[in-house]
Amino acid sequence: MENLQVEDRLNLKAKKFLMWLFIIASFMMFAALTSGFIVYTEGNAERGIKVLLPRAFMYSSVIIILSSVTAHMAYLSANSLQLGKQKLYILLTILLGVAFFYSQFQAWQALYNSGAYFVNYNASQSFIYVFSGAHLLHVIVGLFFLIYALIGAIRTIPQVRNVFRMEVASIFWHFLDILWIYLYVFLLLNQ
């Protein structure tokens, strides 16, 4: 039995590593998009963002940083076997994730109202939608990971697996946080 548990833990280690690799892959995707932005924008003086970024982006940043904190709290409580707290913090993280969604939509609305449409002959402005849209797709995936961890905590699966699910979900969620900050700073610098 003990042997099986050891095997389990180490197989889980290989699986957790998959998450890190996935993060590298998806970072490459955003690196490509942002490099594409630079190549495109540098090509001609008429291109560029040329609008003020909506305030909603700032609210989004605050929300996602907060959600990263709650995700970490959930992870800590999972580690110390406080399942009640763990569930609460996961729920909070999910709610903040949904709020982030809402805030991003608000930002799109604001961009639209200021004339920076997605279908645009200055594709630098279209890129803002592409960045935040691709990031939102990742957030959906992140929410699934969180829900998966939540289900695990509700069903009281074995602790090794519970921590594994929680860890994978929170690694990914922190990545989403850092990724958004990278994108936001990138956009601010190119404003």
Place this chain on the structure above:
Amino acid sequence: MASTAIHDSAVLHQHDDHGHDQGHHKETFITKYIFSQDHKMIAKQFLITGILMAVVAMILSILFRLQLAWPDESFPLLETFLGEKWAEGGRIKPDFYLAIVTIHGTMMVFFVLTAGLSGTFSNLLIPLQLGARDMASPFLNMISYWLFFVSCVIMMCSFFVESGPASSGWTVYPPLSALPKAISGSGTGMTLWLISMVLFVASALIGALNYISTILNMRTKGMDMWKMPLTIWAFFLTAIVGVLSFPVLVSAVVLLIFDRSFGTSFYLSDIVVAGQILPNQGGSPVLWQHLFWFLGHPEVYIVIMPALGITSEVIATNSRKPIFGYHAMVYSLIGITVLSFIVWGHHMFVTGMNPFLGGVFMITTLIIAVPSAVKTFNYLATIWRGNLRFTPAMLFAIGLVSFFISGGLTGLFLGNAALDINLHDTYFVVAHFHLVMGCAAIFGMLCGVYHWYPKMFGRLLDERLGYIHFWFTFIGAYLVFFPMHFMGIDGVPRRYYAFTEFAFMQEWLTVNVFITWAAIISALAQVAFLWNFFYSIFYGKKSPQNPWDSNTLEWTAPVEHLHGNWPGEIPSVHRWPYDYSKPGHHTDFIPQTTPFSETMSSNLLHDFEGNPESEHIQQEWDKEHASERHNPEQV
């Protein structure tokens, strides 16, 4: 080390977090052959799908070769099969010609030489050669195959839509690919191409993540990185290249989809279609080329590196000699991996790129010749004075080395920014990449099929058919591609529909007839392979456990496939995989599982990696047996 001793006990535990529990006791047809999570079955699925795609792509190539050789002749048979729409009056229509060229390239590069090659052999060999029960995530592995399968089906579907398959070349440059109305092939067919590609990238990525994680985390006891066979090194670095480059293609494709379907202008500007000025402004088609070739160039190494790894293994085994320069082989693979990311600009020399930047890309490109040449020389040095066994696998491996040299040499000309002005988009390019990544990689793949067929199906392929297959394909491929160099130097452009329209190209028509005959003959030779492959699955000669007297771990696993590979404990590893013909040993191979204590007569001091105790024991033994050692007959 620490991560490895763990899979020894039981296998039952592989799937339980996916709800497919107790899989290997009550296997149904569906869990065994269709939604299998066993890496060996998934490898076979990849291989057979890859072979089917290769057959389709090969038939397409024969179709456009017919058109190139006899542009004015009518083949009523074509109309029978392709219908009036694509071959009216028995002549292939220009639209369809462009479509088959495009789909031939896409299928060969992505479906056959990426999924068919990496997918098959990484899946088969990574767990078996490293001593793991299965992949890091067998479930994701299954997903990877089925995404690939769906992507193949979607690509095939594009033959059955009204406007035909994508036709803007496998690189699908915008604006041609971005405007559904530009040509018929940019319509639904292009949409299907993009969907298929996104699924394919997802499949390739999931596969690559699995390969890397398995190699880093699940090696058996004693298998440190420097004891891994070169196949595994090649698969490992290929997967790394894939993880870093495929996401970039996704980005490019996403922007292209927006341009096509939503009206954005990432790639579009100043375009007139059929006399109508399009509103799109400000886009940059060169942006696509940057993004595409940032994947596209590493992609050719994704294609060739696994083939090089397979060849290393097969050449060493069949020369009965250690691979020459194991470390140099690994470092040159690493060198190729790194360099592959900083050469993409050599595809874009004539896009109006800053000449200084062109110079930079030229230098990085030419530097790649160094690790490539190191590998070539190491192959030759391994063969040199070896005790060669010309099995079909060995012949294909030597064929790879031959193509890699003759195709690689022309890369030096194309990589030169000044010469490329002349050679760009001519048949010289076609000849170059077909030899160096087409033929070389497919020979690597076939070499792997012949070598590991016993491991996959427990039976042997017929050797005589193998030799027929090899010689016709080898000579045929040279006859097809060698003349193309001269056409290219003369300025004949690639992808042209008919050579009769331009006076200077007409003299090449006879050469085209010759090439087409060579292509037909080498295509027919593949029938020998297909027959051999599918017949032997059921009726081939039963294979012994280690048919090639090979050192690597996969041959210590029983011939019958078990879920979990080894019935008892996983064997542990004591030495590198290339102890062939070691002086002083009574057989000409020492498997990786043999400890040094059983081979005292052949151990060398540097085998012990500076372990003073082992060295001491060995020195004592050597002293005792000094008289025997000078006379190997007595050993």
